[in-house]
Amino acid sequence: MMHKVERAIIMAAGMGKRMNPVTLTTPKPLVEVNGVRMIDTIIRALQKNGITEIYIVVGHLKEKFSDLLKQYQGITLIENPYYETCNNISSLYVAREYLENAMILDGDQMICNESILTAEFAQSGYNSVWTSEETDEWLQTVDNGIVTACSRTGGKGGWKLYSISRWTSEDGRKLRKHLEYEFEQKQHTQIYWDDVAMFCYPDEYRLGIYEMQADDVIEIDSLDELIDLDNSYECFREKEESGEKRKREQN
Numbered sequence: 001m002m003h004k005v006e007r008a009i010i011m012a013a014g015m016g017k018r019m020n021p022v023t024l025t026t027p028k029p030l031v032e033v034n035g036v037r038m039i040d041t042i043i044r045a046l047q048k049n050g051i052t053e054i055y056i057v058v059g060h061l062k063e064k065f066s067d068l069l070k071q072y073q074g075i076t077l078i079e080n081p082y083y084e085t086c087n088n089i090s091s092l093y094v095a096r097e098y099l100e101n102a103m104i105l106d107g108d109q110m111i112c113n114e115s116i117l118t119a120e121f122a123q124s125g126y127n128s129v130w131t132s133e134e135t136d137e138w139l140q141t142v143d144n145g146i147v148t149a150c151s152r153t154g155g156k157g158g159w160k161l162y163s164i165s166r167w168t169s170e171d172g173r174k175l176r177k178h179l180e181y182e183f184e185q186k187q188h189t190q191i192y193w194d195d196v197a198m199f200c201y202p203d204e205y206r207l208g209i210y211e212m213q214a215d216d217v218i219e220i221d222s223l224d225e226l227i228d229l230d231n232s233y234e235c236f237r238e239k240e241e242s243g244e245k246r247k248r249e250q251n
Contacts, residue, residue, distance in 0.1 A: 012107035013059030029107030059083025099172035106163035
């Protein structure tokens with residue numbers, strides 16, 4: 001049985017501290033890379049695939065996202081009031097009523113191949129890239145198309161998990177129930193939302209993978225990685241180094 005994504009949730013509430021000082025004034029998903037904001041590549045790719053009901057979870061500098069409402073149709077902003085004190089489980093928690101037949105994406109990545117966000121899917125699971133090399137990213141073990149294990153600490157010879165996932169209506173309802181229990185009852189506020197299905201309740205989900213290539217997505221996790229892609233940000237590194245030098249001199 002095939003399923004179809006009806007809506008997308010973009011996680012955009014985080015503070016992006018590893019990209020300071022750029023993210024002190026600009027939310028990470030709104031940072032421009034060679035003239036293009038990261039979140040624009042996501043929204044445009046979703047729309048190209050017919051996914052026009054889009055929820056963006058905001059927190060840090062939330063007012064900066066209001067221009068998206070003028071630029072695109074079908075956008076709804078959801079405020080995460082917990083973003084400063086909780087991990088990203090809180091962002092999916094506040095968007096939990098939209099999880100059925102949903103695609104969930106982090107807002108701080110650039111989509112280079114729009115076809116990887118296709119709306120049709122067979123089962124819940126993550127976009128993934130095979131790697132035979134050592135990685136410290138989450139690494140899945142797959143048997144006959146089904147995820148049988150996942151390592152938070154990485155390894156080699158497995159499927160690297162990317163922050164693009166699809167959830168069937170049934171799994172979306174389960175995920176909502178599990179999110180509510182973990183966040184409200186257990187008060188597990190410092191875990192990733194991905195922990196819920198992958199580690200907290202692995203036997204209740206039958207996850208697959210959606211194979212893609214490493215250059216289909218660009219993940220930017222730090223200021224150095226941003227500068228490697230767009231050297232116009234070199235001045236921010238110089239400011240950061242200058243600030244660190246002043247601190248050392250004062251001490």
